[in-house]
Amino acid sequence: MIELPILAEERVKKPSWLKVKLPTGENYRRVRKIVDQHKLHTICESGSCPNMGECWGAGTATFMILGNVCTRSCSFCAVATGKALG
Numbered sequence: 848m849i850e851l852p853i854l855a856e857e858r859v860k861k862p863s864w865l866k867v868k869l870p871t872g873e874n875y876r877r878v879r880k881i882v883d884q885h886k887l888h889t890i891c892e893s894g895s896c897p898n899m900g901e902c903w904g905a906g907t908a909t910f911m912i913l914g915n916v917c918t919r920s921c922s923f924c925a926v927a928t929g930k931a932l933g
């Protein structure tokens with residue numbers, strides 16, 4: 848099957864809710880500093896969550912308390928898969 852190039856006028860503009868803002872701001876930097884300083888694992892980072900700019904910008908992050916791997920292997924999730932500690 849041959850795919851034809853999409854013409855400019857055929858392109859559909861993506862809805863605004865599909866776009867995420869780049870993580871910036873004082874709150875974001877504060878959360879970033881705490882996470883880095885204490886070498887914390889967050890599902891936000893491990894899962895490559897697209898909401899980081901919004902959540903961290905509001906001063907919220909969600910921690911993974913037993914490491915940064917998960918024993919499951921869900922295809923939609925970016926968290927590394929591995930064996931549990933212990």
Ligand code: SF4
Pocket residue numbers: 890891894896897898899900902903907908909
């Ligand atoms: S707290 Fe926000 S950025 Fe972190 S995983 Fe949940 S939705 Fe994503």
